[in-house]
Amino acid sequence: MLTIQSVKQDILDNSNKIVDFCQQWRVHELALCDYDYKNDSELGDDRVKFVITFVSDSPWTLLHLVDMEEQLQAIFGYGVSLVEKAGIEQSRNELTKKEILDSLQIIYAGSIVTLSNGYARCG
Structure with a gap:
């Protein structure tokens, strides 16, 4: 069962791969958007945003x-x-716009992968 909490755990578990992805693609910031996931309910067939x-x-x-989406799908x-x-x-x-930006x-x-429930320094 995929929930927003399990996604957050996957982010922490794959922090080195996320750093590699971000460095490869010259990412300044990557954020999880949980605008659609107010509760820790099952995500079903939804894509993680x-x-x-x-x-x-x-120059992308x-x-x-x-x-990039395909690469992240392979990671997660x-x-x-x-x-x-x-x-x-x-x-x-x-x-x-405000609700989405506030949910990020x-x-x-x-070089840091972080979430409110923990962090891992990488790179």
Whole structure:
């Protein structure tokens, strides 16, 4: 059964792989978006949502984002959706934008993988 808590544990268990992924793709910040998962209920067939920010001169395209999603799916073993934070920040729906941004749990910044329930320094 996949729950938001089991996803958080998977993040901690795969912290070295996450750091490698983030360094490979020049990620400035990677966050878990639990906007849709207010309780620790089963996620069902939903994809786990991550929000990503790249260093300013990263040349990635939409096709690269697809490759990144596939790489994260291989790390975690379940479906992943990857959204750029800038796209959320440019939304015209101020209420939804605020709720989504407030729900983000940063899991990578620099060389640290972290969550509110624990952290692992990597790299």
